[in-house]
Amino acid sequence: xxxxxxxxxxxxxSSVPHEGPGVVLDDRAIQRSLMRIAHEIVERHDDLTxxxxxxxxxxxxxxxxxxxxxLREIADVETLLGVLDxxxxxxxxxxxxxxxxxxxxxxxxxxxxxxxxxxxxxAHTGRTIRAAMDALMDFGRPRAVEVVxxxxxxHRELPIRIDYVGKNIPSQRSEKVVLRGASEDFEAPLEVVLxxxxxxxxxxxxxxxx
Numbered sequence: 001x002x003x004x005x006x007x008x009x010x011x012x013x014s015s016v017p018h019e020g021p022g023v024v025l026d027d028r029a030i031q032r033s034l035m036r037i038a039h040e041i042v043e044r045h046d047d048l049t050x051x052x053x054x055x056x057x058x059x060x061x062x063x064x065x066x067x068x069x070x071l072r073e074i075a076d077v078e079t080l081l082g083v084l085d086x087x088x089x090x091x092x093x094x095x096x097x098x099x100x101x102x103x104x105x106x107x108x109x110x111x112x113x114x115x116x117x118x119x120x121x122x123a124h125t126g127r128t129i130r131a132a133m134d135a136l137m138d139f140g141r142p143r144a145v146e147v148v149x150x151x152x153x154x155h156r157e158l159p160i161r162i163d164y165v166g167k168n169i170p171s172q173r174s175e176k177v178v179l180r181g182a183s184e185d186f187e188a189p190l191e192v193v194l195x196x197x198x199x200x201x202x203x204x205x206x207x208x209x210x
Contacts, residue, residue: 024169024177027189030150033166034063037148038070040164045115050143052080052114056132057103059121059179062186063150067119080114082107089131105135112140117164121179122192123149126160151192153177169194 025033042048048071055064061083068081083106118132129147136142150166155173169177176195181187
């Protein structure tokens with residue numbers, strides 16, 4: 001849930017300064033991070049039957065699927081898995097001067113009394129996650145909302161806490177942190193790369209944080 005607390009940093013692969021553009025997480029490192037996050041989810045919750053994983057398009061969707069598979073492997077639990085487009089709930093549509101295309105939403109059931117875990121690829125300003133929370137309320141009243149981000153690059157503009165972080169990547173505002181796959185559908189192998197940029201304007205949840 002939104003909080004004034006700082007993002008958690010007790011990580012094994014976090015807060016490592018970068019030495020320039022390039023791959024910062026390859027597919028194997030991504031899988032290790034997601035498996036660790038799955039273990040953290042299991043440790044935090046006594047009852048896993050009420051979990052509902054919701055991927056934020058585009059990059060959060062394949063990550064949510066991998067997390068669901070990890071939870072199935074380590075805890076023998078089948079979690080609900082949804083996809084939630086945040087486009088119409090963003091607070092920066094007017095300021096960006098363009099209307100991004102709508103993406104699919106696939107929510108197999110209401111979220112009432114569920115522990116919803118939003119899954120994003122790159123957390124940055126917090127505006128996408130906030131939009132996802134607003135969109136989520138159209139599907140019921142969850143018992144709690146938690147947030148997974150494979151990468152947290154900082155520069156938060158809203159008081160959003162990330163509950164489970166794969167890797168903290170210190171970055172400049174002008175840089176881009178991008179999740180890429182072998183195809184536009186994020187087929188494996190996946191990788192996270194740090195790219196130089198000419199300025200802001202990228203949108204979180206599409207493979208690059210902003």
